Amino acid sequence: MSSRTTYIGAVEIGTSKITVLVGEYTGRELAIIGHGECSSRGVIKGTVVDYKAASESTHSALEQAERDAGERIDGVFLAQTGGHLEGFYNEASVNVKASDNMIEPGDVRTVCDLAKSKELPSGRMVVHNIRRPFRVDGRLVPGNPENLVGQRLEVGYWTVHGQEQRLADNIHVIRGFNLEVRELVLASLASGHMITTPEERQHGVLAIDIGAGTTDYVLYRDGAPHTTGVVPVGGTHLTNDLSIGLRLTEGQAEKLKLRFGRADVRAKDRTQKVWLDGNFAIGDRQFPQMAIEQITSARAWELLEVVRRKLGSAFSPETCASGVVLSGGTAKLAGLADVAARVFGVPAHLGEAPTWVRENMRDPGYHTALGLLYYGVSSQAEKAGPARRGGGFLTGMKRLFAST
Amino acid sequence: MNSEIAPSPATRSWREIPQPVKPRAMSSGGRWRLVMAGVRSLALVLFIAGCGWGVWLIVGALHEDPRRRPAEAKAVPMRPPELKTMRDGVLDHAWLARTLELPPRVSLLELDLDQLSARVLADQQVLTVAMRKIFPDRLEVQITERTPVARVHVAMGDTPRDLLVARDGVVFFGTGFDPLMVRSLPWLEGITLEQDGARFQPIPHMADVARILAEAQFSAPHLYHQWHSVSLARMELDREVEVTLKTGTKARFSAKGNIFVQLAHLDDIVERLGRNSGARARIDLTLGREVPVTLETASADPRSVPLIGGGVHASPLFPRSSSKTKREL
Numbered sequence: 001m002s003s004r005t006t007y008i009g010a011v012e013i014g015t016s017k018i019t020v021l022v023g024e025y026t027g028r029e030l031a032i033i034g035h036g037e038c039s040s041r042g043v044i045k046g047t048v049v050d051y052k053a054a055s056e057s058t059h060s061a062l063e064q065a066e067r068d069a070g071e072r073i074d075g076v077f078l079a080q081t082g083g084h085l086e087g088f089y090n091e092a093s094v095n096v097k098a099s100d101n102m103i104e105p106g107d108v109r110t111v112c113d114l115a116k117s118k119e120l121p122s123g124r125m126v127v128h129n130i131r132r133p134f135r136v137d138g139r140l141v142p143g144n145p146e147n148l149v150g151q152r153l154e155v156g157y158w159t160v161h162g163q164e165q166r167l168a169d170n171i172h173v174i175r176g177f178n179l180e181v182r183e184l185v186l187a188s189l190a191s192g193h194m195i196t197t198p199e200e201r202q203h204g205v206l207a208i209d210i211g212a213g214t215t216d217y218v219l220y221r222d223g224a225p226h227t228t229g230v231v232p233v234g235g236t237h238l239t240n241d242l243s244i245g246l247r248l249t250e251g252q253a254e255k256l257k258l259r260f261g262r263a264d265v266r267a268k269d270r271t272q273k274v275w276l277d278g279n280f281a282i283g284d285r286q287f288p289q290m291a292i293e294q295i296t297s298a299r300a301w302e303l304l305e306v307v308r309r310k311l312g313s314a315f316s317p318e319t320c321a322s323g324v325v326l327s328g329g330t331a332k333l334a335g336l337a338d339v340a341a342r343v344f345g346v347p348a349h350l351g352e353a354p355t356w357v358r359e360n361m362r363d364p365g366y367h368t369a370l371g372l373l374y375y376g377v378s379s380q381a382e383k384a385g386p387a388r389r390g391g392g393f394l395t396g397m398k399r400l401f402a403s404t
Numbered sequence: 405m406n407s408e409i410a411p412s413p414a415t416r417s418w419r420e421i422p423q424p425v426k427p428r429a430m431s432s433g434g435r436w437r438l439v440m441a442g443v444r445s446l447a448l449v450l451f452i453a454g455c456g457w458g459v460w461l462i463v464g465a466l467h468e469d470p471r472r473r474p475a476e477a478k479a480v481p482m483r484p485p486e487l488k489t490m491r492d493g494v495l496d497h498a499w500l501a502r503t504l505e506l507p508p509r510v511s512l513l514e515l516d517l518d519q520l521s522a523r524v525l526a527d528q529q530v531l532t533v534a535m536r537k538i539f540p541d542r543l544e545v546q547i548t549e550r551t552p553v554a555r556v557h558v559a560m561g562d563t564p565r566d567l568l569v570a571r572d573g574v575v576f577f578g579t580g581f582d583p584l585m586v587r588s589l590p591w592l593e594g595i596t597l598e599q600d601g602a603r604f605q606p607i608p609h610m611a612d613v614a615r616i617l618a619e620a621q622f623s624a625p626h627l628y629h630q631w632h633s634v635s636l637a638r639m640e641l642d643r644e645v646e647v648t649l650k651t652g653t654k655a656r657f658s659a660k661g662n663i664f665v666q667l668a669h670l671d672d673i674v675e676r677l678g679r680n681s682g683a684r685a686r687i688d689l690t691l692g693r694e695v696p697v698t699l700e701t702a703s704a705d706p707r708s709v710p711l712i713g714g715g716v717h718a719s720p721l722f723p724r725s726s727s728k729t730k731r732e733l
Contacts, residue, residue, distance in 0.1 A: 059431045059434065063433055072437075125417060126416065164421070167418050171418075175423050175425040175429075175430075176429055177430070178435075184418050
């Protein structure tokens with residue numbers, strides 16, 4: 001990144017809404033200066049299915065954010081989600097070349113290239129190559145292994161890949177506004193970085209972002225992302241279930257879900273009923289509360305069970321000492337943290353944005369967009385090299401978030 | 405473990421997806437941004453081109469051939485240059501016209517002031533010159549002249565010439581000065597003029613000589629008018645000047661001493677000598693209050709002055725009570 005000020009847009013094209021944040025990045029510090037939001041159209045389960053509708057709503061959010069910021073966006077960090085995203089783990093090892101067994105940059109480069117070199121199926125493209133910590137003769141090395149002494153250097157990469165056409169569709173929606181996509185960031189990584197602390201990531205933590213159409217998760221171990229995944233199930237499925245089960249329109253079902261939906265069943269009395277609108281107007285109806293809770297809780301349990309199953313052996317309570325952190329709009333469903341704790345067997349809580357994030361950005365629905373800016377900028381800053389001044393990037397961001 | 409596999413070039417990243425899209429795939433906002441980006445690029449190109457053109461014009465103007473100047477600029481003929489001399493200068497418009505040698509019907513734009521200034525300064529009589537173009541047709545020339553304090557006789561080849569010397573030692577021909585004033589200047593002796601091309605190198609120590617002459621001219625004009633020549637032969641070593649009066653009497657001044665006091669002594673001695681019916685003497689004013697006077701004529705009355713030594717008369721002629729003030733002079 002150059003030292004001149006750039007205006008970066010963080011765009012999350014979600015199933016229910018499209019969120020755009022504008023960040024002013026000076027090369028050292030980041031400040032959120034604009035915000036745009038628009039209800040999403042043409043997007044199902046995180047995938048663009050109607051280019052024109054998706055473009056219109058995205059561009060509307062972009063225009064709104066630019067107006068709010070009073071600046072033109074130079075480039076965009078775009079969140080990626082959807083069922084087409086998959087991941088696999090690949091590792092490689094090399095024998096250290098030097099006669100004194102001191103690891104040289106060439107050894108590191110070779111082992112990294114080897115670990116990333118697995119061929120993808122046709123039509124698939126790499127979105128992220130997430131490196132896990134190096135190992136020197138089986139010993140874990142969290143940082144750079146250069147100049148350490150050992151005979152064998154190992155490294156593994158968690159590679160996230162997606163379908164080329166779907167990635168291109170997302171990029172072209174942004175390009176339709178004549179903006180350059182500078183970085184694709186997995187939505188789970190973005191929100192995960194926002195709601196977990198470095199200590200939690202070091203001890204092991206599972207971050208689950210439950211959106212409207214998809215559920216993104218990332219499991220951190222040893223301070224780095226270990227496994228990521230996407231389940232194409234989200235809050236709209238709960239609404240659908242309510243709609244079908246109680247014979248309601250989607251709007252009515254959504255209203256009931258938000259007001260009375262729970263991830264666990266608390267109602268004791270089957271006859272206890274709740275009003276749809278509560279205004280006793282014509283068309284206002286009563287529904288059994290237990291039925292609502294049973295429907296939403298069944299889907300919530302199922303969703304978390306699916307995540308548990310997809311994680312497989314990568315997850316164990318022993319390697320996830322910091323528990324489960326939930327985020328996303330659907331994470332606000334009452335009782336979801338308790339259910340998550342029971343499903344995963346570890347403590348669970350609703351994720352919160354760091355204290356330096358201003359009040360109107362603290363809703364779980366913004367975690368991904370905030371994380372996009374944070375993760376995208378910090379990853380680019382890492383590529384550009386270490387910061388020249390003391391205080392660190394995070395300190396600067398905290399100060400600026402607090403002042404805005 | 406798959407350390408045996410070679411890096412595969414088939415692993416493709418999302419960055420390989422071509423980002424440009426056709427304008428028809430853009431929204432109206434996107435198309436507007438595209439147009440504005442084009443306009444900005446065009447404005448940038450035009451700005452750079454404008455800057456380049458400006459630089460080219462400036463460079464061209466700096467190297468412009470005067471003959472290629474527009475006819476309108478050449479159409480305004482210049483009036484005769486206007487001369488302004490500082491203080492009591494004697495150079496006139498005729499001299500200026502001769503010196504500048506401006507071609508007829510020349511325009512102001514065609515004049516090279518540096519060249520003209522050099523031409524004016526070639527005359528050593530001119531100390532400083534300032535030229536100013538006043539458009540459309542006036543050239544103002546302001547000069548400061550050197551004032552002569554002495555004259556010198558020089559044999560230039562076969563032709564002897566009388567030249568003037570300024571207080572800064574510069575030797576110049578002297579144009580336009582009143583002949584009476586020139587004749588009143590004392591001659592310089594005991595110097596060797598060194599030629600530097602068409603001019604002479606300045607005479608050293610002339611500032612001291614000019615100070616003595618100026619003091620004499622101001623404080624004792626009757627004495628100054630009797631001065632025939634001033635010798636600088638002892639200036640380099642002793643800082644002394646020998647003045648020869650028209651009567652043949654020689655008086656030696658010290659440039660380090662008080663000139664006024666030395667003049668007062670000289671005035672008194674010359675007055676006494678005058679009473680001795682044209683006696684010539686050598687007067688040494690360099691010793692302060694003691695003023696040895698050596699009479700050179702045998703007819704002089706030895707009683708008129710006290711004798712010190714053998715055949716040569718020397719005496720302190722000024723008792724303390726008899727010294728004259730400047731007002732009396």
